[in-house]
Amino acid sequence: xxxxxxxxxxxxxxxxxxxxxxxxxxxxxxxxxxxxxxxxxxxxxxxxxxxxxxxxxxxxxxxxxxxxxxxxxxxxxxxxxxxxxxxxxxxxxxxxxxxxxxxxxxxxxxxxxxxxxxxxxxxxxxxxxxxxxxxxxxxxxxxxxxxxxxxxxxxxxxxxxxxxxxxxxxxxxxxxxxxxxxxxxxxxxxxxxxxxxxxxxxxxxxxxxxxxxxxxxxxxxxxxxxxxxxxxxxxxxxxxxxxxxxxxxxxxxxxxxxxxxxxxxxxxxxxxxxxxxxxxxxxxxxxxxxxxxxxxxxxxxxxxxxxxxxxxxxxxxxxxxxxxxxxxxxxxxxxxxxxxxxxxxxxxxxxxxxxx
Amino acid sequence: xxxxxxxxxxxxxxxxxxxxxxxxxxxxxxxxxxxxxxxxxxxxxxxxxxxxxxxxxxxxxxxxxxxxxxxxxxxxxxxxxxxxxxxxxxxxxxxxxxxxxxxxxxxxxxxxxxxxxxxxxxxxxxxxxxxxxxxxxxxxxxxxxxxxxxxxxxxxxxxxxxxxxxxxxxxxxxxxxxxxxxxxxxxxxxxxxxxxxxxxxxxxxxxxxxxxxxxxxxxxxxxxxxxxxxxxxxxxxxxxxxxxxxxxxxxxxxxxxxxxxxxxxxxxxxxxxxxxxxxxxxxxxxxxxxxxxxxxxxxxxxxxxxxxxxxxxxxxxxxxxx
Numbered sequence: 001x002x003x004x005x006x007x008x009x010x011x012x013x014x015x016x017x018x019x020x021x022x023x024x025x026x027x028x029x030x031x032x033x034x035x036x037x038x039x040x041x042x043x044x045x046x047x048x049x050x051x052x053x054x055x056x057x058x059x060x061x062x063x064x065x066x067x068x069x070x071x072x073x074x075x076x077x078x079x080x081x082x083x084x085x086x087x088x089x090x091x092x093x094x095x096x097x098x099x100x101x102x103x104x105x106x107x108x109x110x111x112x113x114x115x116x117x118x119x120x121x122x123x124x125x126x127x128x129x130x131x132x133x134x135x136x137x138x139x140x141x142x143x144x145x146x147x148x149x150x151x152x153x154x155x156x157x158x159x160x161x162x163x164x165x166x167x168x169x170x171x172x173x174x175x176x177x178x179x180x181x182x183x184x185x186x187x188x189x190x191x192x193x194x195x196x197x198x199x200x201x202x203x204x205x206x207x208x209x210x211x212x213x214x215x216x217x218x219x220x221x222x223x224x225x226x227x228x229x230x231x232x233x234x235x236x237x238x239x240x241x242x243x244x245x246x247x248x249x250x251x252x253x254x255x256x257x258x259x260x261x262x263x264x265x266x267x268x269x270x271x272x273x274x275x276x277x278x279x280x281x282x283x284x285x286x287x288x289x290x291x292x293x294x295x296x297x298x299x300x301x302x303x304x305x306x307x308x309x310x311x312x313x314x315x316x317x318x319x320x321x322x323x324x325x326x327x328x329x330x331x332x333x334x335x336x337x338x339x340x341x342x343x344x345x346x347x348x349x350x351x352x353x354x355x356x
Numbered sequence: 357x358x359x360x361x362x363x364x365x366x367x368x369x370x371x372x373x374x375x376x377x378x379x380x381x382x383x384x385x386x387x388x389x390x391x392x393x394x395x396x397x398x399x400x401x402x403x404x405x406x407x408x409x410x411x412x413x414x415x416x417x418x419x420x421x422x423x424x425x426x427x428x429x430x431x432x433x434x435x436x437x438x439x440x441x442x443x444x445x446x447x448x449x450x451x452x453x454x455x456x457x458x459x460x461x462x463x464x465x466x467x468x469x470x471x472x473x474x475x476x477x478x479x480x481x482x483x484x485x486x487x488x489x490x491x492x493x494x495x496x497x498x499x500x501x502x503x504x505x506x507x508x509x510x511x512x513x514x515x516x517x518x519x520x521x522x523x524x525x526x527x528x529x530x531x532x533x534x535x536x537x538x539x540x541x542x543x544x545x546x547x548x549x550x551x552x553x554x555x556x557x558x559x560x561x562x563x564x565x566x567x568x569x570x571x572x573x574x575x576x577x578x579x580x581x582x583x584x585x586x587x588x589x590x591x592x593x594x595x596x597x598x599x600x601x602x603x604x605x606x607x608x609x610x611x612x613x614x615x616x617x618x619x620x621x622x623x624x625x626x627x628x629x630x631x632x633x634x635x636x637x638x639x640x641x642x643x644x645x646x647x648x649x650x651x652x653x654x655x656x657x658x659x660x661x662x663x664x665x666x667x668x669x670x671x672x673x674x675x676x677x678x
Contacts, residue, residue, distance in 0.1 A: 060637025159613030161638025196613030
């Protein structure tokens with residue numbers, strides 16, 4: 001009898017301990033597919049450190065916006081920033097988390113990565129169908145050293161709605177009035193011509209297979225697939241190669257402080273070194289939090305990622321946010337994200353925590 | 357007398373129990389069958405409900421306009437419906453004769469030691485996930501097709517009257533023709549497996565009497581076996597067609613995903629299901645979202661129309677033969 005009691009007590013203790021670990025905190029998010037690899041990597045490292053797990057569903061930016069509106073997740077993620085008026089309507093705030101660059105790639109026999117030069121006008125005219133041959137004078141003039149074939153240009157674009165397409169079309173809209181009026185900018189658009197591949201991998205596959213093709217992919221995919229990226233003319237008139245330096249240069253010159261709702265796109269930024277087709281991916285959170293504890297856990301995670309995640313981001317060819325932007329975002333968290341009682345969820349002392 | 361009464365009571369009790377069991381069985385099977393109707397009805401209601409915003413914005417012109425512009429939020433289903441019908445037609449034109457050949461060979465001509473391996477191979481082919489067909493199509497078939505067959509087709513078929521326009525255009529490897537051929541490969545296992553099974557149901561007496569009066573294998577197939585199994589064969593084709601109309605992943609890989617109606621089969625196109633698969637995740641905005649659901653409704657209508665036409669054809673055929 002006595003022994004039975006002991007066993008029961010032991011069993012109870014074990015069960016309690018088990019319940020304790022099983023209740024480990026989990027924060028949840030859903031949205032953009034582009035930042036998924038880096039969010040997953042950060043989450044893994046953060047779980048080892050803090051025990052807080054992240055459940056992130058990479059269902060696409062549109063899905064992320066719907067999920068956060070339905071309040072089924074703690075944060076949403078979108079490659080396309082929401083306009084300030086939409087944020088106000090939904091009671092959300094947004095902040096940029098990590099950046100990436102979109103790179104035009106060509107597939108012409110004998111043309112190596114970084115060998116071809118392109119200008120904004122030429123790129124827009126190719127995608128508008130106004131330049132259809134590789135030996136067009138406009139291209140030949142830029143590349144006197146290259147032997148250009150007289151074959152058709154096979155235009156490749158994304159078939160699925162994506163943040164990559166948004167950044168690319170947003171850029172074209174800025175540099176070409178004709179593009180803006182005829183096609184415009186969105187996560188998917190009505191392309192004047194070309195074939196559509198599903199996902200970065202689809203575009204990469206089509207670009208590799210079609211001789212004389214031009215496409216656009218995330219920088220990481222161009223590297224991994226050894227696609228021939230082009231040197232591209234930025235708004236300062238300089239030809240730059242895509243790299244984390246040129247992406248960061250674009251971000252450093254951006255004026256986040258005067259962007260209401262942090263609605264800012266990094267395309268066509270000034271600066272000699274700026275890569276013109278750069279973009280950030282965003283996190284969406286409610287300003288008024290029903291569950292301040294969960295919101296605090298989410299912000300602590302992102303705070304930690306800002307402070308400690310740069311190397312991991314660079315390993316995966318993402319570009320971390322510059323320090324001045326991070327400080328700005330931390331200030332906005334403190335000012336904007338509050339519990340139902342009006343108390344801020346995040347404060348400066350926690351910002352320091354993240355640096356450990 | 358009393359013993360007889362007792363046994364009567366037992367018998368009637370047994371009968372009663374059997375009647376109840378019978379009734380319950382009937383009820384359960386009815387429920388199972390009813391579930392199909394209820395699901396179909398629920399899908400139709402949900403699709404119609406979901407497409408209301410789009411239909412309210414574009415009215416009937418949604419089904420007649422060739423435009424798909426997420427920026428200006430103008431949507432029309434023509435390009436997607438066209439792509440769906442064209443790829444499925446190619447799939448049927450290519451797939452049915454091959455399936456017929458497979459079924460004839462397996463039931464009439466193949467030596468018996470060969471029948472089982474080929475039959476198993478066909479069934480295995482049916483079990484391959486569609487994304488594998490898509491990847492094979494994109495990475496293996498499309499480049500091969502572009503290099504070796506498309507230029508030949510343009511040179512030899514491109515000048516023909518009427519059908520010439522179908523085979524003109526750049527040899528991209530991806531496009532509606534490739535999608536149709538991949539679909540054909542995917543539906544062949546279904547159609548040929550059913551055809552083989554129904555051909556085997558033809559009584560040996562009928563076949564043997566035809567052979568005994570000197571008919572060739574072809575004559576036996578065409579004049580005896582096919583008329584006897586007509587309904588099931590068309591059913592098999594319809595099943596294949598149903599799969600071709602709705603197939604998503606494989607088509608998305610190889611069709612090129614462009615929202616344009618083009619005469620050339622070499623040009624990229626889009627089908628209803630590929631459009632939904634591509635754009636659903638990032639569809640922001642009520643009209644865009646609703647237009648994609650309306651595309652689903654369009655596929656529903658297309659499928660029902662095609663099946664109804666097939667039934668009608670079958671009835672005509674029956675009537676004429678009688």
